[in-house]
Amino acid sequence: MPRIVTIRTVAERAGCSIATVSRVINRSAPTSSAVEARVRAAVAELGFRPSEIGRALKTLRTRTLGVVIPSLTNPVFAASVAGMQSAARERQHTLLLTATDYEPGAEAELVETLVAQNVAGLILTVADAAENATLDLLEAEGIPYVLVHNEPTRPGRAAVCVDNAAATFALTGTMIAAGHRRIAYLAGRFATSDRARRRHEGYRAAMAAAGLEPEAPLELDYLGDAPSHAEALAGLFCAGARPTAALCSNDLLALSVVGALRTLGLRVPDDISVAGFDGIALGGAVHPTLATVDTPTRLMGAHAVAMLFTMIEAGAAPRVEHLPFTLRPGGTLAPRV
Amino acid sequence: MPRIVTIRTVAERAGCSIATVSRVINRSAPTSSAVEARVRAAVAELGFRPSEIGRALKTLRTRTLGVVIPSLTNPVFAASVAGMQSAARERQHTLLLTATDYEPGAEAELVETLVAQNVAGLILTVADAAENATLDLLEAEGIPYVLVHNEPTRPGRAAVCVDNAAATFALTGTMIAAGHRRIAYLAGRFATSDRARRRHEGYRAAMAAAGLEPEAPLELDYLGDAPSHAEALAGLFCAGARPTAALCSNDLLALSVVGALRTLGLRVPDDISVAGFDGIALGGAVHPTLATVDTPTRLMGAHAVAMLFTMIEAGAAPRVEHLPFTLRPGGTLAPRV
DNA sequence: CCAGCCCGTGAAATCGTTTTCAGGAACTTA
């Protein structure tokens, strides 16, 4: 029994045409105050709210933004979506949310779905922004989009992100300054994603700048069961000449690594220092607190929406916006004595 | 430059009427294999995808589910939305996601927005399911909805939840069995929400059943800064005869409480045992691991979607589905020696 | 061989809006 009160109902009640009702509602043209009052009264009495669908069909524009992220389970993405949601709401828009769940082919399919819904624009975090047929398609169709977390190398792609390389460069520098020489690099399942690559580059650059030998990255599934992590880490950290510190490519991984090291009988940070990346809230709630790079995740989502609107409304050209990161000291990172 | 290829373009290309194209696409009526082949070819060549808007306007039904939650920042809600998303995707639907950010009046407004988009149904977590004008409105309009996390007392409201009272009853029982007699109850900002109330009831019932005196609940903002929590807890736990255990109404709060107690110089669990509620993933990543009630959050989201579909498609009557919880032992809860 | 059926197809109505176009009333100005 959906939607029985349409603009026609209102028009009858107010004794005018539907065109006039539309004009009153959207203030799209001047109306006499008498008519306007009658229309407003009718709207209120009937509880009328214009159908977004009817409106969208005519204008071919919806008040909806499409979102594609890998997963909501990762607090980083959850936080940025939260930022998008509140920024969108301020502008009377809603989010059509989809997640790939790390399924490779899903990106293209989800974008297609969203485009079929005539979203006003898209915000997405993709595996690789460089060679991405889906993004090419959006550009070909002229549908505005903004990337979040991705750092596109190719010009012409709009994005909101932090400078991942600079951030790991700085973080690695802090660890080196604390006296660490052998710093392991532990990567999550994102080893193939563009941002993970950039982070790794920053690590290598910092090591090289200090005249140190970068370690080969060790790839781990984050938030996989801790036992498996312990096993994977045993080889590296239970050897004679082991690293004194571990740089993890994200916070979830870092928290898991701290736990795994503990089960191996290694103390953090006494035996091994650990640092993460992202700055998720819970990093500050654990003990010892997690040393990490604090990235303004929620803000990134909000800025992405803002940027998308400048593109939609003002036709602004795509650009890359770098948001500032800060190093967050934490108990897991101690000077090497 | 949106959407240049419509069903009409396809019809011309295939040399048939738009009605036939529609029939082929939806298999809504038999077509000759020759025509069908031509239409499919045209669809493929043109990359045609039917406009959800056009379709929705005619049928007055969208392939979209509206979601209203308090916040994405809480991993509990993020996880249940993740479950909804994947369940919806299996059924070729997408989520229109909104969050109230704990703003009191927002619920009604968001639901109105979603209804204006002609969502097929709604899934929501509200502050109070008992006396809720918004839900009454949905029922009056005949729009199907399912609550998640809420435990409606009034019959006729569909919901997927755990038995919060039974769960805290069990958890409190475990603590009592471990020898604790004075068990503090710490509540989050949800003190007013129906599920928080149910949890508190379970605690009180368990205490009463054991012939113990329930403590007055202490209300805290969760994930507020730890210092403020330490301050708030100091009075209770630095007294002479202090509780030996604290039951927290959710995991985020519990993690924060553990940290706050630590800053007060109290050891967990040696001096004070702590337990949470929800079973968020990170509870297992911290040390000591968090004792808690494990609730199938993601599953709840998925089940909510499933239930919603039975209501939409089969016209099933609203019902309350209780999902099982399990007590998850953890290092924060130790026997009192 | 003819009547009757079934099957595939197209024309047209419809969904709820926005928007263009034209017309009528009121008012100003010569």
Next chain:
DNA sequence: TAAGTTCCTGAAAACGATTTCACGGGCTGG
């Protein structure tokens, strides 16, 4: 008073799909 403005309003045409209705051709059965 006539002509020219200005303003407000309504009729009607979109937008892109689904769906009803009717029709024509090829069957089948008597």
